[in-house]
Amino acid sequence: MKRLLFALLMLSFGAVAQQKLHSSGRLTITTLSENSFVHTSFLQTDDFGKVACNGLIIRSGYEVAIFDTPTDDRSSQELIRWVRDVLKCKIVVLVPTHFHSDCLGGLAAFHAAGIPSFANEKTIELATQNSMSVPQKGFSEKSSLLVGAKEVQLRFFGEGHTRDNVVAYFPAEQVLFGGCLIKELHATKGFLGDANVNAWSETVAKIQAAYPLVNHVVPGHGAAGDAKLLEYTRQLFAKP
Template identity: 55%
Template sequence: MKNTIKNIFVIFFSFFILSCSSQSKESFKTKEIYKSNSLIITQISENAFIHTSFKQTNDFGNVPCNGLVVKDKNETIVFDTPTNDKSSEELIQWINEKLHAKINAVIPTHFHDDSLGGLLAFHKQNIPSYSYAKTIELAKENNFVIPENSFTDSVILKVGDKEVTAKFFGEGHTRDNTVGYFPSENILFGGCLLKELEAGKGYLGDANVSAWSNTVEKVKKEYPNVRIVVPGHGEYGDGRLLDYTIALFKGQ
């Protein structure tokens, strides 16, 4: 009887410890940790931060545009630049002074200026840039600042002791849209390939709407354990953003 009670206690205690530790992982409180007129930085996990800058458009007004900063040790990698050099300089300064971290690389995920509009500011600080080969080709065609290093399918880069990946899965919002993944925290930066819940289709001037759903289905298959999904515009969420985007463009 004593052994039975002891075993029950051990099982209960183990369950209690496990539930507490899983709760602590899930209960990270998102917080806005920096705000100016041109840049907002929101911490969404222990080592990931959304940077939001703004782009004035004719059709959609003053649009908030998301990028992602991931960190390990005293190193960071940035997905997408803010929309212009001024906001990018602000972000670089914040990372250096508040995170006390080096920026190992910046990865624009497509050729529009809500992804690489502030690239020159990074290059001036000798921060290397990496993009899918088609992004470099389209940046050249449009006389934009050109990313320095190209990849044909995917690239894996180190940040501290961790890895991040950027990969092309197919056309959608543009012919060159890639996504970023931070495996240690299961965070996907979808950029403009992914939509926030209840969003419309957005700007389609460079899109391949017939391929879009299929491309996102490939992303979903590649990252089945995704926990946080960050779209190019709007609120971040979980895997439902993938399902929502797939449904939005299904049968187009």
Template identity: 55%
Template sequence: MRNITKNTFFILLCSFLFTGCKTQQQSNFKAKEIYKSDQLIITQISENSFIHTSFKQTNDFGNVPCNGLIVKAADETIVFDTPINDKGSEELIQWINKTLHSKINAIIPTHFHDDSLGGLQAFHNHHISSYAYSKTIDLARENNFTVPENSFSDSLVLKVGDKKTITKFLGEGHTKDNTVGYFPSENVLFGGCLLKELEAGKGYLGDANVSDWSATVEKVKKEYPNVKIVIPGHGEYGDQKLLDYTITLFKVQQR
């Protein structure tokens, strides 16, 4: 019994040390820019998560960086939001195929604006399945944009390798159809244009429901309490502070 106890203790100790080292490695991950061209930047933010950033020239806000997310498991990926146009999407698709050596299982636009689905046709040209909230599909059709192929009414769970992604509609804010994407294995939340970077202004409000915006983000915060990395539609990513900042920003508007 004594030898069995010692062996068991040794196994448990090794398991604890390995898990501790793995957790420490994840927490110490240093984000790095791993690809850059005139129209596309890709930044690795965790072991299996990457932000893709393209740029939209606007009259009111200048040349705006527009974020999307790539998540990877095994040799598969899922992409949230397209680059701003088909040319940028084609470049992103080629990079994923040739650099990550991965199949793209799905593209998920998180709302109907062109900084979310402006490059959708390029994904369709590669026979990559697209999924979106039912209202996103309706609004894309109304505005004569490329229409996502598959709809969901509340939430969507898709597999990527042996992991999963969750896309969910939790209320109106930036638009009537804005959804968020979550990668539970790395606690990464893609908030899209529903969430603001720290110190950002309110941005474009032409399709917004400003009165519900704070309450919607409060629901997001409650839904994903373990989130570690939060990515807004524009600007710098961060942590849960982006949720709190966005809540406060639009609570002021309600007064």
């Protein structure tokens, strides 16, 4: 009965993105499309203050994949409980899209819950070098996941925000999770400590060519949007 009521609630949202489903001091969860949701947690930084950090939840049937952990174990545990208790789904995989703490800061909580993790081999290498929680299995360049009956594509298009940043694409609902490689509209360049700014624009151009049909784009920080976020990011880092 609870799942039926939740499904009816989802239908009532229609095409309205970012309808809040859960909110606490540590974590918010909002709708993006029928079977995708944005989870947002918070990271205290020296340079930018308290920063909201996005991840993505993809659902198919009774299975869920999560892209990027919340920023710490407590908010990750909260997300795991929400998927279990509200979506009534099993988390089949966690994918950090690069090695920074806003992507894998809560990885230990997922491993403790028996949830497997999968990442770019470069992410595993960089996480190990930086004494961070390390994803369990790796892929090179590209891979795909089966979540329920639906495919999610994972690809490394090149360097940008980091040397390991990958994106995830959910063809069934044309949802692209760009992570910190993609900026929200009107954003600044942000943290560049591990960036390749010379390659960034070309990397985004490759994403645009590979995924011309995109309804929703989720950046690592800030508001989700559409393909305009890709073009904005490409131009932001274009060589003068």
